[in-house]
Amino acid sequence: MAGMIKEAFTFGLPKDAEEIRQEVFTLEQGFAPEIDLDEHDKEAWHVVLYLDGYPISTGRVFPEDPETYHIGRVAVRKKFRGMKVGSYTMKFLCTKAKTLGARKVVLGAQLDKVPFYKTLGFKEQTGEIFDDGGAPHVMMEKILVKPKYKK
Ligand SMILES: CC(C)(COP(=O)(O)OP(=O)(O)OC[C@H]1O[C@@H](n2cnc3c(N)ncnc32)[C@H](O)[C@@H]1OP(=O)(O)O)[C@@H](O)C(=O)NCCC(=O)NCCS
Numbered sequence: 001m002a003g004m005i006k007e008a009f010t011f012g013l014p015k016d017a018e019e020i021r022q023e024v025f026t027l028e029q030g031f032a033p034e035i036d037l038d039e040h041d042k043e044a045w046h047v048v049l050y051l052d053g054y055p056i057s058t059g060r061v062f063p064e065d066p067e068t069y070h071i072g073r074v075a076v077r078k079k080f081r082g083m084k085v086g087s088y089t090m091k092f093l094c095t096k097a098k099t100l101g102a103r104k105v106v107l108g109a110q111l112d113k114v115p116f117y118k119t120l121g122f123k124e125q126t127g128e129i130f131d132d133g134g135a136p137h138v139m140m141e142k143i144l145v146k147p148k149y150k151k
Contacts, residue, residue, distance in 0.1 A: 001083045003052045013041040016048045016055040024075035035133040047092050056080045057089045069097035071107045103145040108137040
């Protein structure tokens, strides 16, 4: 992909992230807007990736506890998919979580997106499938900092 990619993090939901999410989750995937926009948005760091100034992807990360951060709402505008933009977006979110002190990141993956997250080193937790907004999901996790064990 030609052009310059730049990331921007915002605490609280920026307009560009909201627009991408509305396009992808509400219009394309059919989730209700009141399910997509939730109470975590105001306590999350949101990233937007810009290609030559145009917003092409987003995602958010917020703490579940001081060492466990939750990634979600990862979305790439349709015509920019399949070019590693989603992977870059995830990498920025994992790095942000690590900077904030996370040892582990977790996420609820749409079932058909599990292979995408596996390419980034995520593993399924229990494998239990749950409903979120009418779509089947499964919890996945990635260890960022290995625990140190005393001998
Ligand atoms: C899922 C999503 C974020 C992936 O972004 P992307 O930029 O297209 O993904 P990448 O190009 O970084 O893909 C990396 C790898 O993951 C895999 N992958 C990507 N999307 C996949 C999908 N939908 N199903 C299965 N595997 C997928 C591919 O194998 C790809 O590797 P490749 O180099 O062999 O092609 C994007 O398709 C999207 O925004 N979808 C709509 C919103 C959504 O469903 N978000 C996730 C909610 S859990």
